Amino acid sequence: MAHYPPSSADHRFLLFDVLDAGTALQALPALREADADLLTQVLEEAAKFVAEVVSPLQATGDAPGCRLEDGRVLTPPGFAEAYRAFWQAGWPSLACAPEDGGQGLPWVLEGVLYEMLTGANHGWTMAPGLLHGAYECVKHHGSPELKARYLPRIASGEWLATMCLTEAHAGSDLGQVRTQAVPQADGSHRITGTKIFISGGEHDLTDNIVHLVLAREPGAPPGPKGLSLFLAPKVLPEGVPLPPPPGEGRGGGTSTHNFITCERIEEKMGLHGSPTCVLRFDGATGWRIGEPGRGLNAMFVMMNAARLHVALQGIGLLDAAWQKAHAYARERTQMRAPGALRGEGAADPIVRHPAIQRILQTERAWVDGLRVLAYRTGLELDIARHHPDVQRRASAQQWCSLVTPVLKALCTEQGFGGASRLLQVFGGHGYVKEWGIEQIVRDARITMIYEGTNEIQAIDLLLRKVLPDGGAALAELLHALEADLRDDEDVQARFAALREVTRTLAAESAHAPTLPYEAADDYLRSVGLALFAWAWRRIESAPGAASARWREAAAAARLRILPEFELRLQILRTQCEAAAAAQAAPVD
Missing domain, CATH: 1.10.540.10 (Acyl-CoA dehydrogenase/oxidase, N-terminal domain)
Structure with a gap:
């Protein structure tokens, strides 16, 4: 295909x-x-x-x-x-x-x-x-x-935009950003520094590129509270003077091109069609967005939207890998499928072989369940922006706050891991370029890293969203989902177990400060699987879900995916028990 x-x-x-x-x-x-x-x-x-x-x-x-x-x-x-x-x-x-x-x-x-x-x-x-x-x-x-x-040209897409955060010495620790922005008499700033890993930092797709740059003004305090956000376009508006940048041999001029240079394109594992650039700002002209020292607040509006987009990237990549594997499995004939009534020497399409069916059905179940969660989050985002009732807007915002880090991590891990498993359907043919599945595996790997690594998503969920209120907001969200599926004992049991382990984590973390960091990944996975179970119950209860297409995927979700929930809970309980034992142990 x-x-x-x-x-x-x-x-x-x-x-x-x-x-x-x-x-x-x-x-x-x-x-x-x-x-x-x-x-x-x-x-x-x-x-x-x-x-x-x-x-x-x-x-x-x-x-x-x-x-x-x-x-x-x-x-x-x-x-x-x-x-x-x-x-x-x-x-x-x-x-x-x-x-x-x-x-x-x-x-x-x-x-x-x-x-x-x-x-x-x-x-x-x-x-x-x-x-x-x-x-x-x-x-x-x-x-x-x-x-x-x-704004109109960004809205239309006539001009593309970048997010310039990362510096070579400061990856996820944005408080170490050193790029400087010096205010000018006309209200602009001159930005100096180097940013790395800038997707689309330079290209020939549009006439202009709008760079949003984190930088530090003179006298700003160290750390993240000293960062401001600036808009620095590749091409300056007409009538904006271009001051001479620092350094000998370069004077000012009337050119509209800002002093922003692409030093190189990163050679990457995948995403070869996207230029990931190292950008050097040599006294580039820019204007502050928002208040001084509140650049991260302005930037996180962009980051949260980007994280939900990345979750959807994981789903799209997994679906593309599934489609390729399914098409190949229907055409490729190898041996007789177990139980097939064929003459000796006959061969069947490998889609009939149980080992291949297991892979295909399991990954399709992931695509379906994750889509429900992502689309529900998209709807909640619309509700948070537009609903006339203030309380309903607040509950929608709470959903997005809790579920977005879960989706970013869960969807991207499955996008990469599932694509890798679907490559297995091709055997050796999947490892060569001819069929295109290896490109999906390479391209998908970055989604687990950018816009906040999946480890950061897990820490954000547990330490910033769940533990501060003892899990009350999460419990409220789960209660609303239980009401959505009345009398569903399976979903209720999973949610009850999740509430219990949340309470235990909150109690033990009070005297074991490293515990939540150690448990964060397993906790996020547990929350994701509990939500995934709810998503599949919604699918099964919908009109039209009785067809073989949805029954097979539902069975795969129930038999091959959801049992992991108990495993993750047991890991969390064991970690909590170990923390309690360490606290109770006598000090020599």
Whole structure:
């Protein structure tokens, strides 16, 4: 199978039959016109665009990759044309506000679009992947002047954006950022420093690139509280003077190109179609976004949107790997399947072999359950923004706060691990480039690292979201889900066990400060599996779920995935017991 056709029928079933998205969105005045018919039409057109325009560039973009020539990055053949068609067709502006030139459609619709795009071509999709986060950041924290100048073109996708956080000495520890921003008399700042791992830091897809840069103003306190956020465009607006940058031999001038240089493109394991750049800011002109010293607050608006996008990347990549493996298994014949009534020497398609069925059914069950959780989170994001009731907005925001780190970690681990298992369906053929599955495995690995490593997601969940209130917010979320599936003893038992282990962790962590750090990964996995069980019960209770397609996936979820929940709980209980024993042990 050369190209990726998005799973449109599955998207519609999970959104409208399982989650009843149409009813949920109709309750939001700002989205009342976004009924199921309109959303279905948009999804169908999106699937068509993805399959016909973006998917064919997957392999051709991986082979040559990007190249740096005279400070300019050239993307693979066809990428620039496809991106031009993408933004001119209005796809980046789906969920942006009409007053900014957007279409005012639900965020959940944009989420499904980006899942499709990633499944079709992860490298290409990296370019527009940060647009919505940049839009939200500038919209909520930018000055009126910056909004007027940049917001419409970010919303439309005419100009792409980057997120410039990381420095060579400061990975996840942003408090160590050294990039400087010196204020000028005209209200601008001159930014000096070097940023690494900048996706799309330089390219030929758009005429301008809007860089959002974390930097430190003179006299700012050390650590994260001293960081501010700045907007530094690749191309300056007309009429903005270009001051001479520091250093000999370089004077000021009238060129509109800012003093931002791409030093190199990183040679990566995957994502060869996406230029990951080292950017040097040599006194580049920029403007502060938001208040001094509150750059992380402004940036996290962008980060949270990006993390949900990354979760959807994991789902899209897993679905693409499943589709390739399933198509191959239907065509490849090897030996007789166990129990087959065939003549001696006959061969069956390997899709009939139990070992292959196990892989395919299990990974399909993961795709289905994770989609329900991700789409529900997208709906909650829309509710948090638009619901008329303040308490309902607050509960939706609580859902997003708790579930986003779980999804980012769970979906990306499964995206990579599941794609690797699906490569097994191909045998040795999967390890060579011909079939395309090895590219998905390579591309998927980064999702577990960027936008906050999965270990950081686990720490964020347990230490920042659960333990401070003793698990009360999580218990409230679980109670709401129990009410959603009345009298479901299986889900209730899992939730009760999760509440119990949360209480135990909270109690033992009070005198064992390293315990939550040691337990965080297993705890996140436990929460994810409990939510995954709820998601599958919702699927099974929906009209239309009685077909063989959904019954087989449900059985795989029940028999091969959910038993891990007990394993994770036992690990957590053992860790708590060890911490208690250490506390009770006499001191020599």
